[in-house]
Amino acid sequence: MPTIAFVVFDGFHVMALAAQPVFSFANRKYGQPFYDTLTLSENGAPVQPVDGPAVMTEPFGNQTFDTVIFAGGDPTDVPSSRGLLEFVRHSASTARRVASICTGAFVLGEAGLLDGRRVTTHWIYARALSKRYPEARVEADRIYVIDGPVWTSAGMTAGIDLALAMVEADLGTDLARAVAQTLVVSHRRAGGQSQHSALLEIDAKSDRIQSALTYAKKHLAQSLSVEQLAEVARLSPRQFSRAFRAETGQSPAKAVERLRLEAARLMLERSRHSVEQIAQQTGFADSRRMREAFTRAFGQPPQAIRRNGRAAVA
Structure with missing residues (x-):
């Protein structure tokens, strides 16, 4: 036994x-x-x-x-x-x-x-x-x-x-x-599944800030400037930046980068798009900038994330 x-x-x-x-x-x-x-x-x-x-x-x-x-x-x-x-x-x-x-x-x-x-x-x-x-x-x-x-x-x-x-x-x-x-667990999670969702972790308390976050997630390929997000939230850029930091504890730019990182990581693991294509679709502009962001956040470049994700599935 x-x-x-x-x-x-x-x-x-x-x-x-x-x-x-x-x-x-x-x-x-x-x-x-x-x-x-x-x-x-x-x-x-x-x-x-x-x-x-x-x-x-x-x-x-x-x-x-x-x-x-x-x-x-x-x-x-x-x-x-x-x-x-x-x-x-x-x-x-x-x-x-x-x-x-x-x-x-x-x-x-x-x-x-x-x-x-x-x-x-x-x-x-x-x-x-x-x-x-x-x-x-x-x-x-x-x-x-x-x-x-x-x-x-x-x-x-x-x-x-x-x-x-x-x-x-x-x-x-x-x-x-x-x-x-x-055990009232829907089913076991695969080993390669993300530990957390950036959108869920960024805890916005007001509808205005939450609407800006939702908009950002749907439009990651765009520049997503503070002015653009402030317009979605119907606030001035200054009011938006102040309210966003007060509710989430981070700047709009940092939150957008985290959303982009999560979206790019999922695409690396689940799609056959090239790193350059993923960088463009998630708003990193080019693969170099995405690689730098991945190394800061995960300690690994995108290619390693993709390789490890596929190994976990296998």
Whole structure:
């Protein structure tokens, strides 16, 4: 029976354990026990998460497991005890799969497991992960990434997607879909799906600013000057700029660039248009400017985004 071991430590985020029921419901849908799950820590004592009551755990011991999943915590204070890092490396050499949820990728990185591998984490911490472990190939906008035996996922709820992908790999698409329906998840998200939408994240409070954002998304190929957007919002350019920053926390130009980046990234992954064509259709004017914007935002040029997106689909 495959054992799924979740590894936690003081200060971990308890939402990482939201992936555990995926395996329990897989057992029910399978009709008999297939997975065994347990929660581990270095010493086996109750472990205090950052956002909930203490969690009972078992010690590492000398056991081996089919799959070991490491929870995330504060990436500025990555746990690096000798016992934990030895267990990470031991798991990498004995388990079929080693995985991380959210900033758990930093734990894998601390043990040297990310070198040369495609990985992801919560988009907020992707740059920090890349800077701290420069040998890792961080893909900042993925729900989860599978590179051989190492699986990494984005923010907390992405751990559910990761677990569903494991169930699908083990027991098939139909059973994974049934588990997703039971958990009131419409269906598992593909690993290459964007972690977030720029339009949803830019939180406009008034109809006028929201109408300008909607207009911008529909007309990305145009110049989209402040004057043009202000006219849509029926405000003067000065009033519009002030109101836009007050509501969204950023300038109109920055918001438009983010909308263009998202549109261009989706076209790279889903279409056969050339980089130059995509740059023109999304308002970057030319491929050089789009490449510079992609490197600033994602740490990768458009060609790498396209290559990684196609690899994820494959």
